[in-house]
Amino acid sequence: MTGALTDAKLTVERPFALEIDEVGDALGVSRAGLSADEAAERLGAAGPNVLPEPERIPGWRRFLGHFNDTLIYILLGAAAIKAVMGDWLDFSVIMAVAVINAIIGYVQEGRAEKALAGIRGMLSSEAGVLRDGAWATITAADVVPGDVVRLMPGDKVPADLRLTDAVQLRIDESALTGESVPSSKDTAPVAMDAGVGDRTSMAFSGTIVSAGQARGIVTGTGVHTEIGKIQTLVGGAGSLDTPLTKQLDTFGKVLTLVILGMAVVMLLIGRYLHGMPFADLISATIGFAVAAIPEGLPALVTITLAIGVQQMARRNAIVRKLPAVEALGSVTTVCSDKTGTLTKNEMTVRRIITPVAQYEVTGLGYDPEGAITAADGAAPGGDVAALLAVGTLCNDAHVVREADGAWTLVGEPTEGALKVVAIKGGASEAGMVRRGVVPFDSANKFMATLNESGEGARAILVKGAPDRLLERSLTQRSAAGAEPLDHAFWTAAIDELSGQGLRVLAAARKPTRADDVAIGDLIDLEFLGLWGILDPPRPEAIEAIADCHRAGIRVKMITGDHAGTALSISREMGLVPDGDVRVLTGTELEELTQEQLKTVVPEVDVYARTSPEHKIRIVRALQSRDEVVAMTGDGVNDAPALTRADIGIAMGIKGTEATKEAAEIVLADDNFATIRSAIREGRRIYDNLRKSVVFLLPTNGAQSLVILVAIVFGITLPLTPVQVLWVNMITAVTLSLALAYEPAERGIMDRPPRKAGGSIINLRELGFVLIVSLLIGGATLAVFGLALGAGHELAVARTEAVAMLALGQLAYLFNCRFMGRSSITVDVLRGNQVVWWSALALLVLQMLYTYVPWFNGLFDSRPLSFTAWLVPLAFSIVIFLAVEVLKAVRRRIGFAGRS
Structure with a gap:
């Protein structure tokens, strides 16, 4: 003890x-x-x-948590209204939408304890x-x-x-x-x-x-x-709400207050201005509420994002959490790990220096395709052959070609790089026998082997740290043979390679007749030259970084590697410009307070020798400046920062399970370029989501306007609550989803990221929605009034009003395909086949509503004559043209929103 x-x-x-x-x-x-x-x-x-x-949250609590949303409250409120009205079928439909929304979220979203597991x-x-x-x-x-x-x-x-x-x-x-x-x-x-x-x-x-x-x-x-x-x-680390979550929450709260306020105003006007019976007034107010509540919106958002998940999966981006689909579109900063993300994680010899010349090496990774050429274009000679012989013989690694043609390494990365460059230079192990070895030791920092050729000649081959081999060398190999060692030349060469961020190894040899080799034999060596080794950047990642910069997105490298290596790679990738660039190391970061770091982060794009705590601090500092941060990584050291970031992106091939479980998105191909594609896809999805919302709201706006006008002026209600629900349902299920399949608008990656916060539609778009609501609502009131004036019974007039709402929304759908440019173009007829299938579905459903007796009994609709369709059709064409005029005015005065 x-x-x-x-x-x-x-x-x-x-x-x-x-x-x-x-x-x-x-x-x-x-x-x-x-x-x-x-x-x-x-x-x-x-x-x-x-x-x-970790403390596990019961499954039932996690499931109920998906109902904790303002928009879902609106949906449940609509269901409660239907229950009060005794419309149990409609109640069941609305509740089914809410439950399906919760099930999708429960199944799709990953749990934090999986990351810890x-x-x-x-x-x-x-x-x-x-x-x-x-x-x-x-x-x-x-x-x-x-x-x-x-x-x-x-x-x-x-x-x-x-x-x-x-x-x-x-x-x-x-x-x-x-x-x-x-x-x-x-x-x-x-x-x-x-x-x-x-x-x-x-x-x-x-x-x-x-x-x-x-x-x-x-x-x-x-x-x-x-x-x-x-x-x-x-x-x-905690997780943050995505921009979409915040916007929908803000929008839902505002909408709730507006609906409640308008309902109170209607009650007061109907009761004290027109003296309506209280029972009729309550029924009308419920009709207004049902008309105003966009009960299809939560389902629309969920389904649009789910469609986006499928589309992004085809681009090798696997989405684990639905809101992350659109959040990518608002990313302002991508913090990326270096190894395996921006680089190939395959060490590669880039330069060779011998006493005779300097050589460049082409080819990347462990694929032995490539060449060795001198600066003047000359082919390498015996000086390089001697160096490559050391690289392949004093080496325990092997590169193997898999069945799919890919090359993989068996052994250590640095030795793999030497083996590959030896193959590129034509060096061979044929006929050579290893007689002895001095294994690599971290104290000595070199490895030596005794090799014998087929003719019986023996030599000691050594590779390792340049300084250790220089102190054991006496001569160097020149074109004419051995010459005295030039220490100044090699010191300058080592500094040059190191300054480029390359890992430097040296080679030496010594003829011998001995039967074995020991450390004591490693003196009076002939110095052969240097290898400059680097984990090369992915070529496609270079292009992706340029695209991100053009799109207004900063890319920051956060790595555990040394500052010189990180800076060299970042310059090669175009991540930072040439010249003086500040690199912040983990040690320097430790000395900064979080407030000081907040001031520094906009200026620094390269962070070296960082720890997991440092990565979280960097992410938090960026977020405190209202940046929307995507963090990429593959090691377990990246998991905390991935959890904290707005969007965590894990590598699917080389990433650890902990990293994948902590992330919202997993890249199936470990390719940074896929992030660029995912951001583009996220912008497209968000654009389409906004289009869908801007399209859906005038349906509710027009319906509530019709009922509001009827109450204020004391006229007969043009729509019953169940008819309101019908229009909401068919437009949300058919037309709204069509916009989710819209292709990306022109120049989608040439614009800056959208600002986080605010509502999902801005005030200008809200004004646009109100004007369209007036157009469709006014047309509906006009059609209803004309039908009554022509002597049609109330049920027929209401059926025509419903037809007007359906056709008016169909015309408006084509307006919404291009929010930033005119829809009076042949492009509006192509590029999205789902629009036409949705239009067909709407018309079929509307025919069933109008002509099938069961629907007539359920919704109090009536069959219409052929001529009765002409007036709603004419008004729909007028609505389409009027909205195009409105869009042109908005563009002309510079208010065209980004689409």
Whole structure:
């Protein structure tokens, strides 16, 4: 025993910056590990090494939560009115719409606990620990602070460890830090302010050992690990309402107040001005309310978004939450991870420097298609051949062609890059035999092999960090043979490549007759040259970023990689201009308050060496400036920021399950260019949604106007409440949905993002809706009056009024196809076949309403003669032309809304 257990022995602050003995003292342990009794005591105090499950919201509460919306309240209010009226069929129809809306939302939307479950799934299931002086394999959940754990290649690290021993240890931390290559580890303490990616003395829970062996003392388990902190960030990041959610809520509240206010005015006028019987007045007021409430609007929004989901899926953007479909259209800033999102996540040699010349390498990723050419266009000679021989022979990686033709890497990314460039240059392993090897070690930073050719010649081949090989080299290979090593030349070359954001490796060789190789043999080497390696940008992402900039959307790179690499990639992609560009590192960000960061974020487009906390702070700072932020990512380190962002976008192929569950949208092809297409699609969907709303509202406006005029002037109601419901239903089910299929308007990506907030339609559009309502409502009153004047019975006159409303809306549908330009064009007749199918459906339903006896009995309608249709048809043509004049006036005075 090491003494009585205290809280202090369960935690240690910044273990990465402390000496090993200091960490052991803080945790009350030694390198000999814990006894079984000590471990049991610590397990009882610290709890299991698992991430706690979140508090689950019961399914029934989640389902009822989809009714908590102002527009749904209006829908339920309409149903209650129908129940009061005793119209149980209509009540059932309206309630069915509300329930279907809730079911779609319940099924479509992902839950936050799934994201947390995805993170929990990253944890190791077993661990090798030192207990009672012997190694044992235990369940990872039983690992406790102070345990000594050993790591082998392929192991998943079971908890956060302060490394005490490390031999050639490299750990893949890409899911945690975003770095594209494994991180080399050692036991030396690092700076107190080192970011997660720079804590080389630590191994973190959930990461994977790529190579080497190690031991370490557990410094954090469960929620106290780095991955546990990410889970806490995901749970506490919170999510924001989308712009559409806010707009619909605002619109619904305003509409509710208007309807209630108008109903009160009608009651007062009817009672005190015309002395109407109270029962008749209540019936008329209910009719007005039914007419004014757009009960089809929530269903229209849901169905339009659902159609958008299907259309976006065909473009490789899988939408998990319905409101995210249109929210993409209002995005002002895209914060993107670098590795695997903007880049291919496939290390590639871009440049080669030998004592003879500098060479450029074409081709991307692990596909060996490409060429090596000198600056003057000359083909490479023996200098490059010698360098490539080292790249392919002093190498443990392989590239394999899959059945589908794609090339994949077996091994480490950096070695894969050297193997691929060797193939491009024609280097071969044929006839070569490896006789010995000095494995890569993070302390030495090089690897060496002893290789024998078919003729029996032997040579030591070395690759590694340039500074380590330069200090062991005596000569360099020139065109004429060996010559003295030019240190100044190579120092300048290394600085040049590093300044371009390239990862630099060097090669050297030495003839020998020995039967094996050891570190002591690696002296008096012949220096061959340098490779400049980079994770290349996706070509299509470069074009996509340019399109985003043209559309008024800022793109910001937030990566765990080094500042120089991030800046080089961002310049190559056109994300930032040439010249002086500010790169904000995680360390610098730590020194800023949130208010200071809010001031800085508009100026900075590249963030390097960031942690999950930094990403959330950046997103929040942008949102505090009223930016609508889309955040992309693939690693678990991105999950908290994806949850916090207005739109979280995960990579579907290389993304972790935690990231996918935290996101609203998953890209099936991991392609940043798909984000551009999705934003374009989101703008189109929002345009069509606005068109649908602007189209639907005059139906309610015209109906309520007809009833309002009848009440104010004390005339017979032209429409009964059930007839009002009929018109609302057939226009919402047929005509309104047609606009959801409209193609994108011209120049949709040449305009700035729409502003967040406000109502779904602005005041100018509301004025437009009111004028159209007057036109359709006035035409309906005119048709009703003309029918009565011609001696038709009341039921026939009302049937003609309903026909006028239906045909008037059909004419107005063609006006709404192009809100920003004239519809008097042949284009209005093509481009959207659904318009014609919807028009046919409307006419068929209206024929049933007019001529089928069952409908006549249900809605109190009557068959009309052929000539009775001519007046509504003539008025519909007049309405179409009048609206076109109104649109032209709006365009002329500069009030044409963005469509």
